[in-house]
Amino acid sequence: MSDEGNKATRRTFLLMVIYGLWSLMGLALALPAAIYLLWPPRPRKEREWVEAGSLVQLQPKTPEELVFRRNRVDGWKISSEKATAWVVKTSDTEVIAFGPQCPHLGCAYHWDPQNQEFLCPCHASTFSIDGRVTAGPAPRPLDRYEVKLEGDKLMLGPVHKSEGPPT
């Protein structure tokens, strides 16, 4: 091979090594950084049940707003905070607990005893006593807490996003 050709291949080799190594290092930094920022933190516990109140205080078919305290994991802190739930006793052994926010834009809704429906004051979404949307822009039924009964004690787990059509 000519001297010129030799020089050209050497230059190509040098360029390949330079680009290759820098890409490698860029990846080795960028990938862990992306994972570090985007991956959810490891959960500190599986599920926490909180006592929200007693069955005795509930009237059948009358939604009641229960206020209770629960621990919230907030990054490196665990803070104890007030939480609310709209609770309906459907039978002696069955209770539904709705999350306190309207599934439309997160406003706090309330029970309207006159019309026997949940009413969100923000955009006038209304919901039936079992959480289905009866009017307004809400895209899905009310969200529900996981519920567990221990004797008379009403235990609430995490809130789950409701699925399915509004009605």
Place this chain on the structure above:
Amino acid sequence: MKALKQTLIDWVEYRTGLESAVKNFLYEEIPASSGWHQVFGSVAVFLFLVQAFTGLLLTFNYAPTPGEAYNSLKYIVTELTGGRLMRGLHHWGASMMIVVVVLHMTQVFLFGAYKKPREATWMLGVMLLLLTLAYGLTGYLLPWDNRAYWGTVVTTQIASQAPLLGPYLTRLLGSEGNIGVVTFARFFALHVLLLPPITAFLIVLHIYLVRKHGVAPLPGDAGITKKFFPEQVFKDTVAIFIAFVILFVLAVAVKVPLERLADPTDTSYIPRPDWYFLFLFQTLKLFRGSAEVVGSILLPTLAVVALLLAPFLDRGTAKRLAQRTVAVGIVGLAAIGWTGLTVTAIVTTPKTSTMAEGEQTIIQDWQELSPEALAGIGYFREEQCSTCHNLTEGGSKVGPALASTAIRRTPAWMIEHFKSPSQLVPGSSMPPIHLSDAQLAALSAFLLKLTPKNSKALESAPPYAVEGAMTYQANQCGTCYTVNGEGMKVGPSLNGLFKRRTKEWVEKQIRNPKSHSPDTIMPSYDLSPREIDQLVSYLFSLPHTKSISIAGIEMQRYLQGQD
């Protein structure tokens, strides 16, 4: 496609001059004699960028206040994926940065590359070295563990010794009373707000001067030049890559310790600076009493001044390395001196940090208390009983001294008395204590253990142990475990736990026992990072020598697999 790319480049070039600027930088003429010996500067710049990058990422999940800092760092390394790697890169990157900067400096010094007209380049370099050390000093406090706290106590004490400037430095560092929130805020601000822009600016100036004077040729260089790109860029890249691989392996393989939360009352802690400051630390020991300032301030200052003035002290013409015997001698002596001091410092360090806490030869009185009684000390402190009571006779307080009165009572009497003091001691002005029965039982357990002899020692039980015992007590760990012979024997004795397990293992066991043995009956405990830390530190401080019954030992062996 190619035409499109060229159009795009031309478009940008016409408006910004970016292409010609890059070309100008890359196609710089450098002496043909340049080569592998000149890669260190580039490596240092690269490491600085890695530090800035990882530092920024750490800051995204870091709370810069004492206590919170510790918790958030713990969160980064235990709960975030990739968090341990980020901290590892930042920690080891700092060490590597020091190594590379010193290598860079040594090369320039040996080759006499600081000579006229490159004096200013050299002096900027010395300032960059000092900045690198300042990062190490300020960053050391930021984890807010025991090591950070006590290391910084020493640093600020040294700063306060500076002639004339001492009091002002102390005030600037916010360390007049104690190391606390103020010092922490200042160190954080220095480390992330002040130092980085200054460093970046000086690096740019430094490189500008290198370019202005051209890379220093070897003596006898015939004046032939070559282009910086790609020959020298290739060498720089390979060197940077090697450094990066070493850094990455260190970050993955060598765990950076996070010790106990900073505990200003921990009198047994022996602070040590990071390895690169050990030689200074050892120099300090060579001077006693009023001469200490020689080792702590005077000698380091002289060394820095000598470094700064090196180009003016050595004014001869450039010579080959082989003829620079004085320079080689100085580097050799410095290397020997540094190594000697560092090795001495390492050898003479008492092995406290590697020795688990419980292994101390002298068992403190508090270590022999049951967890219940130790937790009682915590309630004693929380309820501020000492406003009215002394433990031993002497001093005038409203209530009686407790060590001499309490021993005559029964636990039941004590608990009744706490609930309604005047019922049992007519005329008592003591207010009722509002604690649960279990907490009152703990308080009485502590008070009944008091004697005039041990009261001082018990009163000074370290907060981490007391709070750890309170957590132990509150979560009723004693229904399954024994400590110092008290408690049930469903699980093994926790005395000597430090010999069998690592702290990480125990933390995991508390948080999620099923991860170690799927059919264990132990429930998981949801404790805050602080609670877990103190509980585990407390358990690890338990002496392992407490005698247990033979049956207990048998049981312990039997259950060893599932503690």
